[in-house]
Amino acid sequence: MQLPIQSQSTIYAEPWEAGAGAEDLAEIARTADRTGFTYLASCDHVAIPRRLAGAMSTVWYDPVATLSFLAGITERVLLLSHVAVVGLRHPLVTAKQYATLDHLSGGRVVLGVGAGHVREEFEALGVDFAARGAVLDETIDALRAALGQEEYPEFTGERFSFSDLGQRPRPARQQIPLWVGxxxxxxxxxxxxxxxxxxxxGDPRSELPAQIARLKALREExxxxxPIEIGTIAEPLYVGxxxxxxxxxxxxGKPSALAESLRAYAAMGVRQIQVRFRSRSRAELTDQMAAFAADVAPHLNS
Known part of the structure; x- marks a missing residue:
């Protein structure tokens, strides 16, 4: 699930999140860890321009700081950036951050990346907004090199080049998984x-099968x-x-009905579902998470 509180866009934030803080975030993370959620995700924006603040808000926690905080109070749940706008930063900076987090968390990082959409962020940080797709492509390639097990990674590209520069600690795993959003x-x-x-x-269900077919065709070409891990973001949920x-x-509605509805994603080729629960308080959210884990999740693979 995407964590609440750490990003508060009006599209999805619940009213109670405005007054929430670190203690609430910690309890939600502990609940996810205890009840068997696969990952917790945190978003990435450096700064929100005034023209977008009404819809997006300016509440966007830093993903590395947030996931590091939660890594220290959880044991098994994966830590996902969904998504890091990695084109805003030099790949060696990103590699240092996420390799360290993976090392400290015992190999629990998944690096989710995306192109970004806020022009003013790119302009403020001196990155070409119009070229953000090409920048992201090269950044991903550079991160492949920088997030392996080589102490002195090497990469030569159009925008980034590095060699003979050591970075330790290395990730706990052979390679940090890299998901594209x-x-x-x-x-x-x-x-x-x-x-x-x-x-x-946010693809509608009706469009997912064609998108997945296209993804597989491109990969085959x-x-x-x-294999590639295919996910989706489900509709908002309320158990009961x-x-x-x-x-x-x-x-x-009933857990069995929710499970039946969500199982339709598996028939499309989806293998992991990001869920979000409607709630009026932290207690209601953690109750919803526990109910989902106990009464819905066991039926999703049946």
């Missing part, structure tokens, strides 16, 4: 030829035989019968 044609191609996983951004208005798009 986005649903545009460019993002889909990037995921197919450069990613270990694909994180679509590129001669890549390794809500006594309040949870929204027209929310999937709600």
């Amino acid at each position: 986005g649903s545009s044609p460019a993002a889909l191609r990037r995921a197919a030829v450069r990613g270990d996983g694909w994180l679509p951004q 590129a001669g890549i035989i390794e 019968d809500a006594s309040w208005e949870v929204g027209r798009r929310t999937l709600t």
Whole structure:
């Protein structure tokens, strides 16, 4: 699941999150760790321009700091950046951050990356917004080199080149998984030829089968035989019968009905589902998480 509190866009944030903080975030992470969630995810924005602040808010925690904080109070749940706008930073800086986090967490990092969409962020940091797709492609290639096990990684590209520069600690695993976020044609191609996983951004169910078929075709054309982790973001959920208005798009009702609905994703080729729960407080959210883990999740692979 994507963590609440750490990003508070009006598209998905619940009212109670505005007054929440580190203690709430910690309890949600402990609940996810205890009840068997696969990963916790944190978003990435450096700064929000005033023109977008009304919709996006300016509350966007730094993903490395947030996931590091949660790594220290959890034991098994994976730590995902969903997504890091890695083109805003030199790949050696990103590699240093996420390799250290993977080392300290015992190999629990998944690096999710995306192109970004806020022009002012790129301009403030001196990065060409119009070329962000090409920058991301090269950054991914550079990160492949920098996040392996070589103490002195080497890479030569159009924008970035490095050699004879040592970076330790190395990641705890042989290679940190790299998932590509986005649903545009460019993002889909990037995921197919450069990613270990694909994180679509809000694709309707009706469009997912065609997108997945295209992803697999692009991967086959590129001669890549390794499997790719395909995910999706499910509709908002509420386990049980809500006594309040949870929204027209929310999937709600008995656990068996929710499981049946979510299993349809597996038939499309999806292998992991990012979930979000409607809630009016931290306690209601953690109760929803526990109910989902106990009563819905066991039926998803059946």
